[in-house]
Each structure stands twice: as C-alpha cells, then as structure tokens.
C-alpha cells in the first residue's frame with residue numbers, strides 16, 4: 001500500500017524511533033567499555049584485517065544486504081563498499097523521495113560521533129569479555145541512530161512539498177544557511193530533547209515487586225546522556241541530512 005507522508009506522520013515516526021534508540025542505549029550500557037572489541041591488534045582474525053567490531057559490523061551488514069535491508073530507502077549501511085546485492089524478492093518501497101536521496105549517506109560522521117562523544121560517556125570502564133555481544137549492541141545502536149538521522153530525507157521532502165515556493169529560491173541560490181533556518185523549529189527540538197530525557201528515565205527504571213524498594217529509583221541509563229546525544233548529535237545531523245537532501249531536490253535525475 002502507498003504510504004502517506006505528512007509533517008505530522010514523519011514526526012510520529014521520529015517519536016517511535018526515540019524508543020528504539022533508548023532501548024539500544026540501555027542494551028549497550030549493560031556492557032563495560034570492553035576496549036578489546038575495538039583493538040585491531042587484539043583481534044588477529046584469520047583472513048580479515050580489522051577489529052572485532054569491524055568484523056561483526058561488516059559481516060552483519062553483508063548478510064543483511066543479502067536479506068534486502070538496504071533496498072529500503074530508510075536504511076543506509078556503515079560500510080557500503082563491496083556490499084552484495086539483495087538475494088530476496090524486492091518489496092515495492094514507496095518512491096516518495098527524490099532520486100538524489102540515494103547519494104546521501106553520512107554514516108562516517110555518525111561513526112565518528114559514536115566513538116568520540118557517545119561511547120566514552122555511555123560505557124563504564126572495564127572488561128567482561130563479551131566482545132561479540134558488545135559489537136552487536138554497538139551495531140544495533142548505531143543502526144537505530146543512523147535510521148533516525150537519515151529519516152531527515154523524508155522530513156525534508158515533506159517540508160519541501162508543503163512550501164516549494166519558500167524552498168526553491170534558497171535551493172537555486174545554494175543557500176545552505178537559509179535552508180537550515182527555514183527547516184528549523186526550535187520549539188519542536190526542545191520538546192524532542194525533553195521527551196527523550198523523560199523516556200530514558202522511564203525506560204531505564206529498575207522494576208521491582210519488592211515494596212521496600214518503592215521510591216528508590218535505580219536507573220540503567222543516565223537520562224541526560226540520552227538528551228545530550230539528541231541535542232548535540234542526533235538533531236544537528238538530522239538537519240544536515242535535510243539540507244543535503246534539499247540541495248539536490250531540484251536536480252534532474254540524480
């Protein structure tokens with residue numbers, strides 16, 4: 001069935017994606033930092049040069065590519081180089097986006113943000129040997145963040161269709177700053193950030209049937225960590241995707 005995209009529906013979708021990101025944050029926070037996961041010298045995997053993390057990510061993306069994951073315009077691989085084509089029947093995903101959308105993949109910036117800003121504050125120091133699970137938890141979290149950020153393509157298309165007369169002159173003038181200003185809604189961003197912090201508090205609570213523990217709230221995730229991720233990482237990168245998308249919006253073909 002043909003999906004209908006409106007500003008309200010894409011915002012609903014982003015709200016549901018918050019849940020996925022917060023659960024994935026909680027799952028990664030379950031493990032300590034586990035630095036061997038990221039250490040090329042530690043791994044020594046026969047026939048593979050790279051860390052255990054890269055091994056898990058590249059091989060998982062390989063199998064998910066064969067299973068059709070990247071035929072969905074909402075999905076973008078972290079290592080698109082040398083991925084195999086889908087081996088499964090194709091699904092008629094909606095052709096809502098301009099074809100230029102396919103050339104936008106900012107996962108390299110997301111990887112940088114993940115290792116520089118997020119992981120050091122999310123994972124407690126330590127090593128419990130669960131490197132394969134740690135890498136899998138990293139990938140689930142990175143994929144959830146990436147999907148949310150690249151969803152900016154859909155947000156931008158909706159905004160463009162709602163007001164082409166406002167966007168077209170800025171696109172023609174290649175005015176990135178003007179586009180950024182036009183697509184920005186500070187009050188929405190503030191609501192998103194606050195809701196994310198609240199969700200992190202609620203989803204991260206220890207649940208106990210022991211009435212003695214009532215009122216003592218232990219949390220699995222520092223709520224401000226989730227809101228800071230949104231404020232400093234997720235929201236700015238979603239807006240970068242929107243600007244990149246709009247800059248291509250009037251191109252013929254791709």
Ligand SMILES: C=C(O[C@@H]1C=C(C(=O)O)C=C[C@H]1O)C(=O)O
Nearest residue numbers: 155183184185188189192235238
């Ligand atoms: C995604 C949107 O565009 C911008 C980015 C936002 C975000 O990433 O949460 C929120 C508001 C806007 O400034 C939107 O308008 O909903």
